[in-house]
Amino acid sequence: MAREGAQIACVDINEKGCRQTASLVRNEKTRAIALKADASKANEVEKAVNETVASLGGLDILVNNAGVVCFRSLIDLSEEDWERTFQINCKGYFLFCRAAAKAMVKQGRGGVIINISSISATLAGAMKVHYCASKAAVHMMTQGLALELAPEGIRVNEISPGAIETNIIKDAGIREAFARIPGVDRTPLGRSWAGMDIAPAAVFLASDDASFITGANLVIDGGLTAGQPALETPKS
Numbered sequence: 001m002a003r004e005g006a007q008i009a010c011v012d013i014n015e016k017g018c019r020q021t022a023s024l025v026r027n028e029k030t031r032a033i034a035l036k037a038d039a040s041k042a043n044e045v046e047k048a049v050n051e052t053v054a055s056l057g058g059l060d061i062l063v064n065n066a067g068v069v070c071f072r073s074l075i076d077l078s079e080e081d082w083e084r085t086f087q088i089n090c091k092g093y094f095l096f097c098r099a100a101a102k103a104m105v106k107q108g109r110g111g112v113i114i115n116i117s118s119i120s121a122t123l124a125g126a127m128k129v130h131y132c133a134s135k136a137a138v139h140m141m142t143q144g145l146a147l148e149l150a151p152e153g154i155r156v157n158e159i160s161p162g163a164i165e166t167n168i169i170k171d172a173g174i175r176e177a178f179a180r181i182p183g184v185d186r187t188p189l190g191r192s193w194a195g196m197d198i199a200p201a202a203v204f205l206a207s208d209d210a211s212f213i214t215g216a217n218l219v220i221d222g223g224l225t226a227g228q229p230a231l232e233t234p235k236s
Contacts, residue, residue, distance in 0.1 A: 089134035
C-alpha cells in the first residue's frame with residue numbers, strides 16, 4: 001500500500017511491533033502513524049479510527065488483519081478459547097468495519113474494506129473448529145456488508161489465504177501442529193505460501209482496477225482447495 005502512495009495507520013495491540021511496522025512504511029517515503037488498540041474493545045477501535053481520520057485527513061481503506069489461532073480438540077476446548085477466538089477474529093472485524101464505515105459515509109467519497117479471512121472459512125479442519133467457525137462468520141459478514149454498504153460507494157471484499165507461517169504459528173506449541181496441516185509444504189503449484197503472496201492482492205482490491213468488485217472472496221492458496229492434484233504415474 002505504501003509503495004502505491006497510501007498513507008498508513010498501523011493499528012495493533014503490540015505497541016512495539018506497531019511502531020516498527022510504521023517505521024518500515026516510512027522507509028517507502030510515505031506517512032505512517034502507529035496506534036495501539038485492542039481490536040475487541042469498541043472504545044479503543046473508535047479512538048483508533050478517529051485518530052486516523054484526524055492525523056491523515058480521512059480514511060479510504062480498511063484492512064482487517066488481526067487474528068488468533070490455537071489448536072484444540074473439542075474435548076479440550078475451553079469456553080475461554082472459544083470466546084477469545086471470536087472476540088478478536090470476528091467481533092474485532094465487526095467493530096473496525098462499523099467504525100470505518102461511519103467515517104467513510106461521513107466523508108461521502110466511498111471507500112474499501114478488505115477482510116483477511118482464511119480458507120478455513122469454507123474448509124473445515126479438526127482441532128480448530130472454533131477458528132473455522134470464526135472465519136466462516138467473517139465470510140458472511142463480508143458478503144452482508146458488501147450489500148449494505150454498496151449504496152454508499154463502499155466496497156467490501158475478502159481474502160482467504162491458506163496457512164501462512166506468521167509469528168502466531170511460530171509461537172511455542174503451534175509449530176508442530178502447523179507442520180501437520182495438509183498442503184503446508186506442498187500445493188498444486190509446488191510450494192508453500194507467504195505473506196507477500198497476499199499483500200499484492202490487497203493492493204489490487206483497494207485500487208480503482210477493482211472498482212466493480214464487491215462481496216468477493218479471493219482465495220490465495222496455490223490451488224490447495226481446488227481439489228486433489230494429479231497423482232504421479234507409477235513407473236513400470
